[in-house]
Amino acid sequence: MARSERLLDLLQLLRRYRLPVTAQTLADELGVSVRTVYRDIASLQLQGADIAGEPGMGYQLRPGFLLPPLMFADEEIEALVLGMRWVEKRADSRLARAAGNALAKVAAVLPDDLRRRLEDETLLVGPADGPGIAVDMAALRDAIRLQRKLVLSYRDVNGGGDSRRVVWPFALGFFEKVQVLAAWCELRQDFRHFRCDRILRCESADERYPRRRQVLLKEWRQRLGIAGPA
Helix, strand or coil: CCHHHHHHHHHHHHHHCCCCECHHHHHHHHCCCHHHHHHHHHHHHHCCCCEEEECCCEEEECCCCCCCCCCCCHHHHHHHHHHHHHHHHHCCHHHHHHHHHHHHHHHHCCCHHHHHHHHCCCCCCCCCCCCCCCCCHHHHHHHHHHCEEEEEEEECCCCCCEEEEEEEEEEEEECCCCEEEEEEECCCCEEEEEEHHHEEEEEEEEEECCCCHHHHHHHHHHHHCCCCCC
């Protein structure tokens, strides 16, 4: 592997880890020695990469550092296109528009030959096959991002009528046929999952919920046995 390619791979690895990662872990993933990782990190720091840490303590790429335009392998391009096209077809209009814009930005920095591969539609996404959603999905995402309470009018799955719930939303799950809001429910005093097609209305309570979103997400994952990101 060329050194320039290895440096880019090292940056990509550091971007994947939210917490400090040891040089040994980086070396194992890159297939090089720990000494090489130390030298490469020093080189990246001299080139302006904001990498915090030291030998024995682990390293972390601080937010805000932008990678230069990258060369993508064929399958990396296919993964990008497939993911963005899925969002364009299956998500709400605001998120779909954002996916199209993001794909255009990636295309703008690619060489001509790679851009042509990006534009080839060889992997297709079919139309959504599920119940319609009346609630504004962008409002749900905004509440998650801002850590705001929501007041939901929710249709019960067992036909028990509509209920009013005050919830602390922290995640959205996108499945093949349904989308699900994960939240802490004040009524049940527990984590609950609300199918978005059964949310009749949602209103912001204009109040931040008292616990951090990351803490709720971590506890929810632990409760369900779902592994978190590296």
